[in-house]
Amino acid sequence: MKSFHQPVLLAEVIKHLIYDIHGTYVDSTFGGGGHARSILKEISNKGKLIAFDQDQFSIIKNKICDKRIILFNANFSKIKRILKASKKQVKVSGILADLGVSSYQINTPQRGFSIRFNNILDMRMDLSKTKSALNIIKTYSFENLNNLFYKYGDFKKPQIISRKILLNRKFINTTFDLVKLFNNNINFLSRLFQALRIEVNDEINALKKLLKQARTLLKKGGRLAIISYHSLEDRLVKNFFKTGNIHGIIRSDNQGNNLSTFHKRYTKRIFPTKQEIYTNPRAKSAILRITQKI
Known part of the structure; x- marks a missing residue:
């Protein structure tokens, strides 16, 4: 197996x-x-x-x-x-x-955990929960986005990330949408996805x-x-x-x-x-x- x-x-x-x-x-x-x-x-x-x-x-x-x-x-x-x-x-x-x-979660595209696959931003470990990464991207305020990127991604200037998301959130639906928006290195994107995942799953x-x-x-x-x-x-x-x-x-x-x-x-x-x-x-x-x- x-x-x-x-x-x-x-x-x-x-x-x-x-x-x-x-x-x-x-x-x-x-x-x-x-x-x-x-x-x-x-x-x-x-x-x-x-x-x-x-x-x-x-x-x-x-x-x-x-x-x-x-x-x-x-x-x-x-x-x-x-x-x-x-x-x-x-x-x-x-x-x-x-x-x-x-x-398994990383390697299953439809779970939306990985920057390697293009799928809906999900990142829920428990699929019975309603909050997903996409929900955060679409609904969180500037202040809430700042807070989670600072605390969970260790970004020193989270407001730059938050502002860019707010300006483009209607176009963000998938993992690749987020990757394309920032077009940064693997370390940056890993921390970005990490912050969202931690917030999704509390x-x-x-x-x-x-x-x-x-x-x-x-x-x-x-x-x-x-x-x-x-x-x-x-x-x-x-x-x-x-x-x-x-x-x-x-x-x-x-x-x-x-x-x-x-x-x-x-x-x-x-x-x-x-x-x-x-x-x-x-x-x-x-x-x-x-x-x-x-």
């Missing part, structure tokens, strides 16, 4: 995430099931894997027939609520999140919700592994691991000890090898951070 998605930093994730073979683990971004299948190989028959993915096609195309896995078609921001509703509210041994867009707020839920879902000694692909995500994860809160504020007790939920000494930052980047270019910008609950 053709690979739906090549998992990034697979060996490193398994090495550091799995420490209790009888434990319950959460794969919050199931995707092509690559990480999930490897986790199932490592855990015992008593172990469990609870997986989530908001893209229904991931569920349909990559379903794993194994009694140890439970798969939910939902965004990872809803993990705690779904587990409670399904009466599977347990303390878990580890949580994994591989952030960003999957290879990715930063979803990540914040996942991180906050991880504090209570993980049991003592439990591990949290996050793979991010751009500085905005990575900075949020790094500060959360350091401080135990999404605001990145260090809170201390009367003796000056950091009150973070996570073990400072265990926290690791791992990059893909040159060999992995060669075989899977998507891994180039990946950063894996792993921490352990105290």
Whole structure:
């Protein structure tokens, strides 16, 4: 079967995430099931894997027939609520999140994620949602466009981009329309598409919700592994691991000890090898951070 998605930093994730073979683990971004299948190989028959993915096609195309896995078609921001509703509210041994867009989504033209294919600007990971990239282009105000391009694309002068979109928005419908309008280099266009995608899928707020839920879902000694692909995500994860809160504020007790939920000494930052980047270019910008609950 053709690979739906090549998992990034697979060996490193398994090495550091799995420490209790009888434990319950959460794969919050199931995707092509690559990480999930490897986790199932490592855990015992008593172990469990609870997986989530908001893209229904991931569920349909990559379903794993194994009694140890439970798969939910939902965004990872809803993990705690779904587990409670399904009466599977347990303390878990580890949580994994591989952030960003999957290879399948990028390589499927009609999903509108890639500058390589000409199709309607969509970029929804969950097709049941109404907001698409085209909706943003057609309806957002100058101020709202400025805000998203500055925050999510790291553009220093977003007003230039926003003004150009406003002047030409009635002519923009497809990915190539946007590419043609700016006619810039790959780096510029990648950041532009990234900013729209993050806004469409509310990715930063979803990540914040996942991180906050991880504090209570993980049991003592439990591990949290996050793979991010751009500085905005990575900075949020790094500060959360350091401080135990999404605001990145260090809170201390009367003796000056950091009150973070996570073990400072265990926290690791791992990059893909040159060999992995060669075989899977998507891994180039990946950063894996792993921490352990105290």
